[in-house]
Amino acid sequence: MLLRIVHRTRYRYHAAIDLAQHMVHLRPVDTPTQQVLQHELRIDPEPAARSDTTDVFSNQRTFFSLQAHHSMLTVEADSLVSTHAPEPLPLGQPWRGMSWERVREHFRYRALAPFDPASEFLFPSPYAPRDDRFADFARPVFKPGLPALEAARALMEHIHTELTYEADSTEVNTPALEALEQRKGVCQDFAHIMICCLRSMGLPARYVSGYLLTRPPPGRPRLIGADASHAWVSVYVPLTAGGDENTATAGAWFDFDPTNNRCGWGSPGEDYVTLATGRDFGDISPMRGVIQSGARHTLSVAVTVAPPDELAELASVTPA
Structure with missing residues (x-):
């Protein structure tokens, strides 16, 4: 495209x-x-x-x-x-990937353990602080033994279902916890909430800014300047080989858009354009x-x- x-x-x-x-x-x-x-x-x-x-x-x-x-x-x-259209998430057999608990343990500090650059996206950041209420919100969908990617997708769906997208319900500096408590916000809030939840469960997550192609209603012309920036989340998961989840051979970032409930390997879809990535907005x-x-x-x-x-x-x- x-x-x-x-x-x-x-x-x-x-x-x-x-x-x-x-x-x-x-x-x-x-x-x-x-x-x-x-x-x-x-x-x-x-x-x-x-x-x-x-x-x-x-x-x-x-x-x-x-x-x-x-x-x-x-x-x-x-x-x-x-x-280009992204690869679908590798959720089925024979590859199911590391459980979310195993990913959490992979990033737990151990003396002399090799450094994984994704670990910098585990820590709180100004727009994505640490708070037990994020873990409380995420924990019901993080079932024991659930593969990390499936847990991330379940969290995305949880946010999409439990929160309401409402324009002008928040400001650019609205804390993520406030948006979670009021159960509404915009794409920036949804992204920050998902990042906070993932980090609280021990999974590295980063903020993605970009754009999403929108289509005018049938029979209506496209309005120049009427679109907006968009935001979603990337989750890092160590990949495994041969079905052995205890051995990480590499890692990859997978994209999740809780606002639109879409996900993919590399982007949520070919109608997305990635602008930049960071710890938060x-x-x-x-x-x-x-x-x-x-x-x-x-x-x-x-x-x-x-x-x-x-x-x-x-x-x-x-x-x-």
Whole structure:
């Protein structure tokens, strides 16, 4: 599937800004299920300095600074990505994989044990804290001896069933525990709750930001800018060979989307585009920064995900 993603962020400041520095995670990454064919990041006004780097989680990021007065900032990422259908989760015989208890033991600290890089995704992080209430919520679906992937899928379904997706029910900084207690939220909340639950049960889990192709109702045109960023979860499971769950030969990340109850090996589906991965939202927020002078502003974000022929006439970034 060929998808074009246009993600436009615009700040209108109530007073002129003298100096600004920003970091953005807006370039999709190459994965086994997607390849970035084209990417352009347009910034208005033109930055005084700009650099592209790779962060510690192998995401592509851009830093830029503005050193002249400006009352508006527009950042537009325009990407063309080829996606492929992911492999289904290997849940059936003869491969069933490690039980979730065995995965937990695999990552338990032991002197002189070989280091597994996935272990860094076991610990609490700012948006995904440790709390017994997450374990209490997850424990009913973590049946004894259940393969880790089946337990993760059961948790995904549990969140999808027990929580209600409700736009504007939370803010970007709403704690995951608050969203769990009110039993509603948006995709970011669902992802953070699932991460907290998985880590509380001893399974490494990371936050995935990206996009999901949405389709307009029959007979209705696609609305430019009406889509949004999306978030889901990756779970790391050591793989085994020969049916011996006690011997880990490698490991892999498997994707679970509790908002839409979809999962796959590499992504939840070919209609998904992965942007970045981290411990939680704070590691890979699409755009963050610091400014000097006027702090009050109006923010608008418009995202469009569609086959490229539907966006052929989309205008490039221009001041409004």
